[in-house]
Amino acid sequence: MVKESVPKINKSRAIRRLVIWYKRNSAVTSIVDTAASSAVTASNVASNVAGNVVSGAGSVVSTASNVASNVAGNVAGNVVSSAESVVNTASSVVSNASSIAKNTLQPLVFDPLKRLQNSDNILDKVEDCQSKRIWIAVDGMGGDYAPGPILEGCLEAISRFPINIKFVGKIETVKDAADKTGLIELLEKEIENNRIELIDSGDPIGMNEEATAVRKRKNASINVAMDLVRNNKAEAVYSAGNSGAMMASAIFRIGRLKGIDRPAIGALFPTRDQTRPVLVLDVGANTDCKPSYLHQFALLGNVYAKDVLQVKKPRIGLLNIGEEECKGNDLSLKTFELLSSEKSFNFGGNCEGRDVLSGSFDVVVCDGFTGNILLKFLESVGGVLLDILRSELPRGRRGKVGSAFLKSNLLRIKKRLDHAEHGGALLLGVNGICVIGHGSSKSLSVVSALRLAHSAVNHGVMDNLNQLQKLKVLNS
Numbered sequence: 001m002v003k004e005s006v007p008k009i010n011k012s013r014a015i016r017r018l019v020i021w022y023k024r025n026s027a028v029t030s031i032v033d034t035a036a037s038s039a040v041t042a043s044n045v046a047s048n049v050a051g052n053v054v055s056g057a058g059s060v061v062s063t064a065s066n067v068a069s070n071v072a073g074n075v076a077g078n079v080v081s082s083a084e085s086v087v088n089t090a091s092s093v094v095s096n097a098s099s100i101a102k103n104t105l106q107p108l109v110f111d112p113l114k115r116l117q118n119s120d121n122i123l124d125k126v127e128d129c130q131s132k133r134i135w136i137a138v139d140g141m142g143g144d145y146a147p148g149p150i151l152e153g154c155l156e157a158i159s160r161f162p163i164n165i166k167f168v169g170k171i172e173t174v175k176d177a178a179d180k181t182g183l184i185e186l187l188e189k190e191i192e193n194n195r196i197e198l199i200d201s202g203d204p205i206g207m208n209e210e211a212t213a214v215r216k217r218k219n220a221s222i223n224v225a226m227d228l229v230r231n232n233k234a235e236a237v238y239s240a241g242n243s244g245a246m247m248a249s250a251i252f253r254i255g256r257l258k259g260i261d262r263p264a265i266g267a268l269f270p271t272r273d274q275t276r277p278v279l280v281l282d283v284g285a286n287t288d289c290k291p292s293y294l295h296q297f298a299l300l301g302n303v304y305a306k307d308v309l310q311v312k313k314p315r316i317g318l319l320n321i322g323e324e325e326c327k328g329n330d331l332s333l334k335t336f337e338l339l340s341s342e343k344s345f346n347f348g349g350n351c352e353g354r355d356v357l358s359g360s361f362d363v364v365v366c367d368g369f370t371g372n373i374l375l376k377f378l379e380s381v382g383g384v385l386l387d388i389l390r391s392e393l394p395r396g397r398r399g400k401v402g403s404a405f406l407k408s409n410l411l412r413i414k415k416r417l418d419h420a421e422h423g424g425a426l427l428l429g430v431n432g433i434c435v436i437g438h439g440s441s442k443s444l445s446v447v448s449a450l451r452l453a454h455s456a457v458n459h460g461v462m463d464n465l466n467q468l469q470k471l472k473v474l475n476s
Contacts, residue, residue: 137234140169141204141221142241153446211244240437259474263429271359283371291334301363317351317361424449
């Protein structure tokens with residue numbers, strides 16, 4: 001008798017602990033407590049119902065232990081089954097409460113790059129409404145998934161921002177992709193409204209091709225797009241294709257800024273402060289650098305942080321293995337001397353690897369070899385962190401419920417750390433606004449990149465970059 005009743009009581013206790021875990025789950029509590037009163041009421045009702053029923057289940061199971069074994073087993077099994085059903089219902093109610101809370105709080109949640117990506121921000125709406133509609137040239141054939149997702153992102157961006165698109169690519173291929181994705185009617189409508197224009201070109205420069213291929217293939221899509229900027233038919237250019245080819249095309253077609261020896265690719269990394277990312281450059285354009293190159297990167301990054309990130313006095317850091325000025329290799333030591341003597345920006349000293357994402361610096365400069373490793377490492381962190389958190393969740397039903405509650409939170413964490421979600425990076429140092437997208441960019445990344453391009457044009461980045469030519473250090 002006693003031996004048969006023990007597992008029933010243990011099962012009842014497990015169910016009771018599960019209900020208590022629902023109530024004490026920190027993720028649900030933090031969301032529901034700050035949501036509308038409807039969500040709070042729903043969660044409280046769910047918890048009370050589940051607690052009462054499970055309590056009743058425990059009483060019946062205890063009584064059942066005094067009955068014959070076959071009767072106890074049937075009664076206890078049915079009651080526990082009913083308790084589980086009610087707990088599932090309670091879980092569903094709490095889940096609905098969480099959804100209501102999420103919808104209520106959603107307007108208050110911003111991505112780490114909200115200044116560049118969040119069109120729902122009131123300030124961005126005012127800025128977009130007051131700014132003129134600009135033309136942006138898009139390399140529609142560049143990228144792993146081109147041209148379909150690139151076109152989809154362009155059409156979405158047109159409806160959200162005051163921009164027009166010159167979409168460069170093989171016209172028949174573009175129209176076939178639009179037809180397959182159900183965008184052909186919208187595309188034709190925007191063409192009639194003169195908000196998008198198809199520009200014919202040849203094949204793109206492949207990801208595995210040498211950057212110098214742009215000199216031989218003049219009708220490559222990136223060259224045609226870059227020519228539109230050179231001829232003042234577009235104010236910015238975007239491509240998710242071969243980044244080396246884009247840099248080469250920019251140098252050959254529109255040229256470098258006077259006094260800038262090497263252009264740099266600047267990428268935005270997330271920090272603890274979601275509203276204040278850090279600009280890291282160079283992240284791949286120049287694997288071998290001189291101290292003068294890093295000095296120029298700092299000058300370029302300072303202008304970018306002021307104009308686009310709207311930081312009044314950006315703090316510049318030099319990526320190094322220690323905070324002390326005597327640390328580092330020959331490149332770091334000589335660069336430190338140059339940056340320390342520069343009066344046109346606020347140099348904050350050496351920046352260790354652990355300080356990059358701390359928010360202590362607004363701009364971090366390094367050679368392209370180190371920067372690219374840092375970038376690729378950051379790209380992997382989001383996925384790895386998500387896998388680790390999943391593996392640490394409890395197994396069984398508790399783990400499944402916990403995963404359901406935490407799923408949206410985990411995905412947001414991954415998105416904050418995934419550089420591919422941030423759209424693109426500016427190629428700084430060339431005589432035009434060039435945005436380089438991630439090779440795997442899809443529609444959302446394209447929208448973010450075009451928002452970045454519009455922001456750079458609207459804030460007059462090129463005007464301020466051209467003012468750098470007056471500095472003595474760039475004329476020496």
